[in-house]
Amino acid sequence: MTGRTGRGCRIAAALLTTVACQPQAAGANALPPSAQRAFGVVTWAASAAPIGEGIAGRSYRMIVHTSVGGTGLRVRVTNAFGDRPLTLDSGYVGLCGRGAALRPGSNRRLTFGGVRTVTVPVGTVAWSDPLPGTWPAGTDLAVSLHTPDAAGPATGHRLALQTSYTGQGDHTAGESARKWGRTTGSWWYLDAVSVRPSRPATGAVVALGDSLTDGRRSTPGLNRRWPDYLARRLNTSRTDVMGVADEGVSGNKVLADGIGPSALDRLDRDVLSQPGVRTVFLFEGVNDIKGHTGVTAADLVAGYRAIARRVQGAGKCVVVATVGPFKGWPEWDPAAESVRQEVNRLLRGSRDFDAVTDFDRVLRSPRDPERILPSFDSGDHLHPDDRGMRALADAVDPDHLNCAR
Incomplete structure (x- = not known):
């Protein structure tokens, strides 16, 4: 997995430098501590x-x-x-x-x-x-x-x-x-x-994900993606993590490039290069699973673990979320559902991450756990509507975003 870092960007500590994207060793922090102080926190x-x-x-x-x-x-x-x-x-x-x-x-x-x-x-x-x-x-x-x-x-x-x-x-x-x-x-x-917050201890969380994090099917112009709701929660909570960076890309995958580089490929540029990052919240994988890609649960969890090793190696925490239901989406089938269920089982029992948030439990219907709850369904059976986006944000424990490492 460590060969996927070629697109990572090194951001220098100088106050105004233009910086080339260079290959980095897995787990390298793309923003040195001196630059963390100079640039503050991503907002x-x-x-x-x-x-x-x-x-x-x-x-x-x-x-x-x-x-x-x-x-x-x-x-x-x-x-x-x-x-x-x-x-x-x-x-x-x-x-x-x-x-x-x-x-x-x-x-x-x-x-x-x-x-x-x-x-x-x-x-x-x-x-x-x-x-x-x-x-x-x-x-x-x-x-x-x-x-x-x-x-x-x-x-x-x-x-x-x-x-x-x-x-x-x-x-x-x-x-x-x-x-x-x-x-x-x-x-x-x-x-x-980025900004320099009034409290030096203030940090940020990066939401690394696909179209569900990108906010697809939420109401345009109203900032109702789940990371937006999370930002509003954090600004009224007793936590040092107040910055939120939404690094969701519609169609993104963990393991393979597609619509843009994979999560593994873009980790350095989109995540580790951002100033003040305390925690990475990883919520993607449905695009790896659906569409007869041949990806197994072991493949996908290995990808999650590779991301966690690099992030934790940079001194940051990782929270991973389970994969939500999508029965009714055209690319759903029993084989994909079996992979999703196994991925979630492995994540719930894993100690490779600093915390696990069960987004599947939040989104699924109690009558048919393979489907998204009708009151959260935007209509395409994959993406939550505004209420579903808010429910995801409400499920995030602020204490998990402020873990010590």
């Missing part, structure tokens, strides 16, 4: 993947929702899947008003090493310099970027479940909705935001 993130073609001269105003608040806000821009250097010649962050409009006076210019333009080499990411001021928890930010000569494959996150805005020409400095004539349902060239 928002979305896994990067190819999302289409870059367009020269386009501006993007992307709406993202914070989990934990603090000062010294930074954004991470990404060219992880590009085939040529990406130049961003203007970037701003402000507080959302209505639509594409911002709260007056809130827009702040981004710099990278003290300059306004950054060129991100192929396969790398870049962190901005910290912005002044305090940035609230649980609020919508507008991150505006302009790409003067973008072309070729663009990197971003396709299923944002959030309306963002585009315009031709550089309109990033403006706070009104004028010039932002089109909308997009994806996040472009942006994959993380």
Whole structure:
């Protein structure tokens, strides 16, 4: 399993460096302790993947929702899947008003090493310099970027479940909705935001998963993915873990690449490179099981264990969730169900993880445990609706996210 780390990114400790994605040893921490202190805690993130073609001269105003608040806000821009250097010649962050409009006076210019333009080499990411001021928890930010000569494959996150805005020409400095004539349902060239919380002990949890974590079938625009509900819970709980990074990718698998790299392949870039991470919450596997893939329960649990070894080797904790029911989904059959049941049996009895959360027990119908509870079913028999998403978040024990390692 250790040969799957080639896409991992090393994030240097320097305040503004552009960093190449380099192969790493299994379990290596992609963000050194000095950078952990400098960058604070991740407050928002979305896994990067190819999302289409870059367009020269386009501006993007992307709406993202914070989990934990603090000062010294930074954004991470990404060219992880590009085939040529990406130049961003203007970037701003402000507080959302209505639509594409911002709260007056809130827009702040981004710099990278003290300059306004950054060129991100192929396969790398870049962190901005910290912005002044305090940035609230649980609020919508507008991150505006302009790409003067973008072309070729663009990197971003396709299923944002959030309306963002585009315009031709550089309109990033403006706070009104004028010039932002089109909308997009994806996040472009942006994959993380961090802050320095007021309490130095504050940490974050990364939710590593597939479409159920990505929020598919939850209500767009309302932040009703289960990690969103979890973030709201943590901000009212007595816990040091308050940041939440949603690294769910629709169609993702643990063992094999498909729609984007596998969980094993993207672990370093999407998880270990994020600042302030205390715990990884692993909830995926249904895509490995369904569709006659030939994956056995032993295969999948071995993949979970490989992730746990690398995460724990980096000094972080791992909580794993059981695989939820999906009878009624077109790719369900008794053979896949047998694998799912065996995976869950092995997970419930395993000591390879710091904790196990039984999402199967939360989601399944007592009348037919192979099916999702009708009151939680979004209609496709696999993905929970908003109530189901909330039930998943409510099942997470905050104490399990703050384990000592």
